[in-house]
Amino acid sequence: MEIRWLEGFIAVAEELHFSNAAARLDMQQSPLSQLIRRLEKELGQRLFDRSTRSVELTAAGQAFLPHAREIVARTIAARQAVDAAEGEIVGRVRVGFSGVLNYSTLPPLTRMVHERLPHVHLDLVGRILTRDALIQLQRGSLDLSFVGLPVNNPDVATRLINKEAFGVVLPADHPMVGEKIVHLGDLSGDGFVTTPESSGSVFRDSTLKLCAEAGFTPRISQEVTDPYVAMLLVAEGVGVAVMTEGVGPLTPPGSVYRPIRQDSVELSHGVAWVPGAGTTARDAVIEIAEELSAPTGGDGG
Known part of the structure; x- marks a missing residue:
């Protein structure tokens, strides 16, 4: 054999x-x-x-x-x-991520791994939302994954990497585009593009919480798992979408990002892994990820 x-x-x-x-x-x-x-x-x-x-x-x-x-x-x-x-540290590390949402975390991590661990190969697996990431980590098909925090799973350890405030992506011809800061309550008549409930993404939960604080229940006009596709749908007038501030420079033509007045809900980006089940290469990548951690970061699981 x-x-x-x-x-x-x-x-x-x-x-x-x-x-x-x-x-x-x-x-x-x-x-x-x-x-x-x-x-x-x-x-x-x-x-x-x-x-x-x-x-x-x-x-x-x-x-x-x-x-x-x-x-x-x-x-x-x-x-x-x-x-x-x-x-030398050598090996292959499978890293899950969720596309545009990791714009500020995945690129610097990848660069630092290439510079410091030239014999470690990263397999970057896209469109992995938090719920699926936890399943794949425990199943062993992922070694490390970017997730939304907090994670309520005693078998998984996490590290906070970054926190971002929320805003909203609007079609370029939306009446509220002229406002520097948008109140979500003014969008109560719009449809919202968000992730499916079954996906386990923190984006849907955050959308519902922010809209509830603004005094209304959002009408979901379309569900899609890929955040960038969600912004493309916004650009086509399908609805509006709650996103984090980091997507501002990444919005596609026909759409505009605007901050919102609420700051009670933030999106916490982190990395997750199963302790004791990894390799030397995986642990070395985690050490590099910890260097990217926000000052207020901490372990969880």
Whole structure:
């Protein structure tokens, strides 16, 4: 049994799609399929139920997955221990983020990792909202993720990175564009573009809280998980959207960001991870993330 067989198995188990798993491993689909067949032959069990439409883990595959992950993790840790003895940290760290919302945190973290840890490769996984991030961290498919805080999960540790005030993105022809600061109550007749309730994003909760403070319940005109797509919809006149102040320079043509009068609700950006389940490379990236922390930041979990 070879480590690359296990790596291929883990990729297919997490993607449940041979083509996606092959792309993730930077290999062709046919060799990956052969690799899985060799592993199944050695184990004497089918690990996947395959059809033309789907790939699913068998009971044997589900039982084997945590052991495969542990073997691969131990192998990586062993390699890193050898390299660390020579003064180098090497490895691959999978980092989840949620697109435009991490404009001020992800780029500097990535730059610092490239500068200080040249042998650490970051896999940046986009469109990961907080609820999904927690699931993927505990499942082991992410090593580290940007999240909205606070996080109420005793198995996950967090670090505050930044706090941002909220404002609103308006269509460029909206009557309130001429105001330097907007009162949300003046937008009670508008539809709001926000994230779905099922996504677990702090943006929807913050929108509802801010509108409630302004004395109304917002009418949701459209739900979308990607914040930048939400701003594109605003530019097309679908509604208005509550966003953080950092998106001001990033608003697409046809939309305008304006601060709001309320400052009772802030968005706290942070990073999250599962303690004790990581690698030397992951822990080194966390140390760099902590350097970006806001002065009032602290651990949580």
